[in-house]
Amino acid sequence: MGVKAERAVLLRQLKDYLVFLKDQGMDHVPLLEALETTFRASTVAAVKASAPPASVLASSVPVLQTPTADNTMIQPDAMSRLTEVRNELGECTRCKLAETRTNIVFGSGNPNAKLLFIGEGPGADEDAQGLPFVGRAGKKLTEIIEKGMKLDREKDTYICNIVKCRPPGNRDPEIEEISACKPFLVEQVRAIRPKVIVALGKPAASTLLGRSVAITKERGTWHEFDGIKLMLTFHPAYLLRFYTLENRRAVMEDMQKVLEVLNS
Secondary structure, eight states, rough: OHHHHHHHHHHHHHHHHHHHHTTOSSSSSSSSHHHHHHHHHHHHHHHHHTTOOHHHHHHHHHHOOOOOTTTTOOOHHHOOOOOHHHHHHEEEESSGGGOOOOOOOOOEETTTTTTTEEEEEHHHHHHHHHHHHHHHHHHEEEIIIIIIIIHHHHHEEEEEEESSSSSGGGGGOHHHHHHHHHHHHHHHHHHHSSEEEEESSHHHHHHHHHHHHHHHHEEEEOOEEEEEEEEEEHHHHHHSSOOOOHHHHHHHHHHHHHHHTTTO
């Protein structure tokens, strides 16, 4: 992982934390001295253990208690739990994708988001940067969120995939690979507890529903996963490959249904 990619991961995760603080009513970074001490200690330990900088940030920042506007102490439970899940995942070797990946792509966004997007798996850009949906499909997803839904990707959503490592050649994840990753996906969902989940494409929809899904027939329909409303729609990559006004309109109709639930 190059210096530029490491910096991108660090900045993205730091931004996630700052968004969390803002959502809690904070207008400054609290406990600066404690924050610096924790970073310093974690960095030294990470260097000794040869851990990547992104792991330092993920394991140190979220667990700090922070004061609210009325000076009461709060624990960022969603972020803290996501950090625990990421630490449990570790430098995963549970399936053969570990042999070809560059980075584990865990997820990004607001841990307290009401809207969770779940895709299929990382592509080449995601594998290089360690972040989900940063390539062409990611730009299309951002367009859907920000231009179509009038939401902020960083503040209003959390995004992850059913598998955390890139399948070679961007092929569909295999059953064994999905099975190895699904326990961590389930724990991500339970940590965030969104109001709505959007499954992007057939592999994500099939994984969450536990059956084969004909996405062209079932997109736009409501289902449920772990007690949370689940909407099925096309993957942004599908829109790039088969871009028609009909497909674009279909996705925006699906997202309008999602907005109606979020605003209810």
